[in-house]
Amino acid sequence: MRIENFIIACLIDYLQSKYEKCYAFAKAQLTQLLFYNDQLYFLYFKPMTKAEKISDFYSKPSPWKTGIADLRKLVLDAGLKEDWKWSFPTYTYKGKNVVGIASFQNHFGLWFFQGALLTDKKKQLRNAQEGKTKAMRHLIYTSYEELNPTIALKFIDEAIENAKQGKKVQSTPTQSKVVLPIMLKNALLNDAQLQLNFDALSSSKQREYGMYINEAKQEATKQRRLEKCIPLILNGKGLNDTYR
Structure with a gap:
C-alpha cells in the first residue's frame, strides 16, 4: 500500500x-x-455555513423536532429573518435580535431577547437567572402538547412590534463597592479634615484612590502612593482630575 x-x-x-x-x-x-x-x-x-447549522438543528433527531419546527414556522410567517447566533437559530427584525428557538434534553421553547417588556399577565415567561438577567425571558415547553400556537404568536407579534418601536430594557450599571486599603483607612481615621474631604468626593473618585493604592505590590510603593494621594484629597481633588 x-x-x-x-x-x-x-x-x-x-x-x-x-x-x-x-x-x-x-x-x-x-x-x-x-x-x-x-x-x-x-x-x-469545511466549516459549516449558518444555513447548514440551521438545517442541522432542525433535522437532527430530537424529541422536540416537531415542536421546534412549528415554532420556526410561526416566527418565519411573522416576517422575521432567520440567522444563527449563540449556537441556536435566532430571528431578527432589521438586525435586531427578537427571538431565538432552543432545544434541550428536557424542554424546548422561545427565547425573547427583550422579553421583560412583553405583556405576561399569566406569568408564562420565565427568567432563567432571577436577579441577573434583565431583558431575556423564556417561553418553555416540557411536552409538545403544551405548545399553544395562539399564545406563542401573541408574544412573537408583541416582540416584533417592540423591536419596530426600538423598545429596549435599559441596563443599569452597577457600581462595585469601594474597597479601601488599610493604610488609607488609618490615615482617614487619624485626620478628621482628610476624612471630611474624602467623604465629600464621589464614589468613583474614592474608588480610584483605593484601586491606585491597592494595585501596588509592595508596601513601600503603597505608602508612597498614599503620600501622593493625601494632598490631592485635602484639596478636594480626585486622583485623575488633572487629566480630565
Missing part, C-alpha cells in the same frame, strides 16, 4: 471511530483530500 493511501485509510478509520454515533456529520464535513506530486497535500474540514 502506498504511504499516502495508508495515511488516508488511517484517517478514515479514525473518523469512523470518533464519530461513530454521528458519522453522517463527519462524512458531511469531510470535503476533500488533495494530492500534489503524489503526496498527501492536506485534509481539511
